[in-house]
Amino acid sequence: MKKFVYSLRFTVYSLLMMPMMVWAGSVKSPNGNIELKFSVDNTGRPVYEMTYKGREVVKPSHLGLELAKDRHSSKWTNETDLMDGFTIAKEDVSTFDETWQPVWGETKDIRNHYNELAATLEQKASKRTIIIRFRVYDEGIGFRYEFPQQKELNYFIIKEERSEFAMAGDHKAWWLPGDYDTQEQVTQETKLSGIRQRFKEAVNWYNSSVAVFSETGVQTSLQMKSDDGLYINIHEAACLDYATMHLELVDTETKHLSEELMGFTNAYTPHPKATPYPLPKPFTFVSHLTPDATGLKGAMQTPCETPWRTVMVSDDARDMLSNNLILNLNEPCKIEDTSWIHPTKYCGVWWEMIVGKSSWNYTNDYPSIKLDQIDWTKVKPNGIHGANNEKVKRYIDFAAKNGLDQVLVEGWNVGWEDWANLWKRDVFDFVTPYPDFDIKMLNEYAHSKGVKLLMHHETSSSTQNYERHIKEAYELMNKYGYDAVKTGYVGDIIPRGDHHYSQSMNNHYLYVIKEAAKHHIMVNSHEATRPTGLCRTWPNLVGGESARGTEYEAFGGSNPDHTCILPFTRLQGGPMDYTPGIFETKLSEWSDNTSWARITIAGSLALYLTMYSPLQMAADLPENYERYDDAFQFIRDVACDWDQSIYLEAEPADYITVARKAKGTDNWFIGGKCDENGHQTAIKLDFLDKGRKYNCTIYADAKDAHYETNPKAYTITKKVVTAKDVLKLKEAPGGGFAVSLIAQ
């Protein structure tokens, strides 16, 4: 551990841009490409900047937190913001290098190699000390605030975190509207300067969960690209008992959406000490945390720390996908015995409900129900209840026949008659099946065929209700042999007034993961906070939604480039249960739904590679797969856990090509997915074992394939290849390809 004592290196920045700066400390990444500088300015405000190969990535930017007043203690009446008045007491620089093995993942080994700068800051007026810790990787930086336990800082309330990210130019950005309750909007592609203009159009105001806060507020992970070809990504890591961060672009025109428009009252108020408006820097993001029902952002007890704020950067887009910075910034695995955690391929009674062909609910006879007042044996069934014994057995048979591990069944439990957006607290009990779902029989039937059922717990965002029932619910799962649960958080949060991404909700999601781990249950959490790498610490968090999933293909469709964006954004924090594999993309051909999936069949196969997840669904109906059994062979074959992954090509919103080596084998799989423009690729197979032969099967778009006009045109080609071969493949508009390479 090397100690800096007030570095003598002075760097004077434009006086117009920033108060005179003394760069107190600087640290470079192991390969020297990234440099991080830190100091406090002449008002005692912490400032950092970041460069990549000498180019500006983050221009000098302030750090700090506003605190709320506490009404209980006269001592706290003059609560001091942790914004300014700081001096640097000491700076510790150190190096760390380790390699660790994830329980599941894209690679067998992950190297965690960084140089660290920890600045201890004293705020003399308040007698308080905080630490700002920077970790500088070859792929980017992470920093966080740390609050040691101390006499004058034990409990405090965060009014707002004010971490700035001053971008060096008007980058292109792929963004979602910043929102306290939904992440399922369509990704927008604009310049930073175009966010404001696009904002209202970007919000799907028909989504009942919309809770946006500013017309320049965006979500993380935010992927950007500079005019000179730098790929920059801002996100966070290890968001545990803390509110999820959004980013707000502040400039001369920043104003906040009216309460009427936003539909709630948590309006943003600039802090008097915050960067003054108008700003000299036109492209500066400031952190904006998700509030709780009181409008406050967090209740903290020392010792504690914020999540890591991450800025990843490279001049090669592939580095955005291959790097493990966010996982590395999370704590090591806290589950001692992980033997019960496993990758899973599954199908399920789900897509037919999404499409509208069957229903989650059992009866249509009641405008509302109370769980303790219904005799289900006397209720008139609606005749289209999906989760019935016969249908579930059909799915079990299909899974068993095709080597799928599990069968998800949604709508198995009572309460779906009036479950959504009603602020209904006692909405589900998670233990009572509908009369046509024989839980004992079906689990025994599945087990007899080597298949497990996958539990479903829609909470309807009544988290209080879920927590009240969680122990019985997990005991029921243990009793019948379930080992995984898909949770859901549709609708308004109960406790009322809270938001999906607040500190308290993030604590809830973690509580669920921990309770599940106690019961050896894997969790796949839908509508929960976007992930920040917690799956390193809690590898039973095997998946999640937290973005616009395949279901939207039945709700009007997603753009063909959607799946070429998600790996750069949503997937940075952890795997997504995207539920790929739609073969019958024109839903009207087999249902009354007029929506259609913007993808070819070959493109759908590619997603099993390009959208990494240890939990992969074959989402379409068994009968839809049975019509294309030769293509379905790839889903049967593809692995979902890997020893090695090589991103061969990548450009956000355009294309991604990746080769992966299946865990514990010598077999490789390659997937390529492209946007609406199609893509041509030539894949050098030089990553294969030299001299070894591989049976290669190529699932490609047919020559005339097209996501809209001809999505089901695919070719299957088999040949034997070696490391010397090159695969020249053409992806159709909205298409892709999938390749299996089985070592001889």
Added chain:
Amino acid sequence: MKKFVYSLRFTVYSLLMMPMMVWAGSVKSPNGNIELKFSVDNTGRPVYEMTYKGREVVKPSHLGLELAKDRHSSKWTNETDLMDGFTIAKEDVSTFDETWQPVWGETKDIRNHYNELAATLEQKASKRTIIIRFRVYDEGIGFRYEFPQQKELNYFIIKEERSEFAMAGDHKAWWLPGDYDTQEQVTQETKLSGIRQRFKEAVNWYNSSVAVFSETGVQTSLQMKSDDGLYINIHEAACLDYATMHLELVDTETKHLSEELMGFTNAYTPHPKATPYPLPKPFTFVSHLTPDATGLKGAMQTPCETPWRTVMVSDDARDMLSNNLILNLNEPCKIEDTSWIHPTKYCGVWWEMIVGKSSWNYTNDYPSIKLDQIDWTKVKPNGIHGANNEKVKRYIDFAAKNGLDQVLVEGWNVGWEDWANLWKRDVFDFVTPYPDFDIKMLNEYAHSKGVKLLMHHETSSSTQNYERHIKEAYELMNKYGYDAVKTGYVGDIIPRGDHHYSQSMNNHYLYVIKEAAKHHIMVNSHEATRPTGLCRTWPNLVGGESARGTEYEAFGGSNPDHTCILPFTRLQGGPMDYTPGIFETKLSEWSDNTSWARITIAGSLALYLTMYSPLQMAADLPENYERYDDAFQFIRDVACDWDQSIYLEAEPADYITVARKAKGTDNWFIGGKCDENGHQTAIKLDFLDKGRKYNCTIYADAKDAHYETNPKAYTITKKVVTAKDVLKLKEAPGGGFAVSLIAQ
């Protein structure tokens, strides 16, 4: 069931006072003393009025509810208030008469005898139907709103309930400031017209929980007395999954306390359809419900109903104490096997902490603690931790020797180092004892002496945390043989922003009672919502605080008349764990506390009769009792469950005298308690069995006794009496007496 069809009885009220009225229905109490009239006015607003022996009790008053808009359903965008536009579809009148036996209580049998008027109201514009149901007893009325399940009314959000109670004059009132989070203020005695002027002075602004909402807002139960001698009490019954009601006096000067003063933002906004200001009726209360964190008052699902709003009335103050209207308006007992529920006399490791002589916490070494990060075996004890093995054994010995059933131990479990007012979610785990509290040994020791320990669960109002731990906590209690728990809700609610008396918190308290019942645990809930008779339905709710208890005698003291008010107010809804029995009233004589109890020893004994509860504490320290063992004999002897109770004298804030016959025996006990003016009484013993002799022991204030100057001067007189005798007794200022009558 007799059906009214638009009664022809017209009664025209002053046109200045109220729109022209057609009294559609009227019903009298069984003895005819009380008459209730109901109609809708010419705008379709429901109106009721109430008389007692022909005298006005409630002048014509509106009923109705404001609903909040729902942002999810366009259909609901024009949510209709349930305020006006009603027509009477039908009126059902019926009679009910039954006698039931409480599990414990003041009397063996309770008669529930009323006439009922149920008005079905149609709001044509919204196609909605509600029912307003009135029950008219000889002692008063109850009414509630009922919402049948129907096409156009399934879920709705209450913005405010607008039930009016127009008083007929400027009554004297005993009131507490309306407050969302505390009920522990000093009762004020003013005219209704004096509430505003007294309000700010009435609030103890140093109480960290204060959350008042209006300078004419008061709590229920509100006891009043008219100039012509009518005693009127407004409260509620069966407040289950609904917000607790306050009353706001609205008149020409009504304005609401500023946000700054109130410290929170749930300001009241008059509804455009609400009674217009200025009001023609100067003494009209309007209901004001406790909000949740969103400021809304309740989320409802039909079929459902509000609690009963009660107006009790008599020209004899004793009827205020003897009547069972509120219990009768609650549902019958829902616990099948009640054999495990029993009256309890207890002492406890408590008063010495309240006084400041010992501590709940074990160490003083940490400014804050995290439960999962402390090794308690390595912590330095502060040396004054109350709940230690030696001391608890001393209390167990004392209980065993004196026939007390249980020993409460507070501060037994880890977490008391930083538990209050810090919005600390994970504050207690309810299962981990401090190292000096051997839970197994102490329970075994207690059981070997025929005594049980009484569990303590302070939640610090972190209800989410309590609900997460409640099952383990109750399993621990079952394991070690506890059968009763004292719960506590000090400080700000978690989920943050919620209030102690909101719908969600009332649901929480009920959840706790039900979970406890499953584990055969009795509940004594402190700082919870004031009771509304739920102990009829859930008799394991054996006590509660919800008012200014004896602890305040150590915090500056309560007025001598305090205990002559509580039976008229707080005790209307159920028994209070007032923790009486302070013998060493001058705390400075045995501690550093300079406060003192405003009561004589004889007065303290009286409270075991006048403050009815099936759970009675002997709150002082064993050594303080041992010095007055002859007086303590009464506490040893007195029952806490009764076959019969006769209120002999009563006047709010002045005096109460009651005789009670101990359950299953022929023995009687009499208690008399008075205010600071003293009281003289002559008790005719004509309720005793004729011709039978009783050994009578009289514990009375000595001639020169006085609550301040000579509190410990008492006399004990023994004699034999019969039904023909009269006991002439003098109560000292702040004093009282206690009498035991043991049948020969």
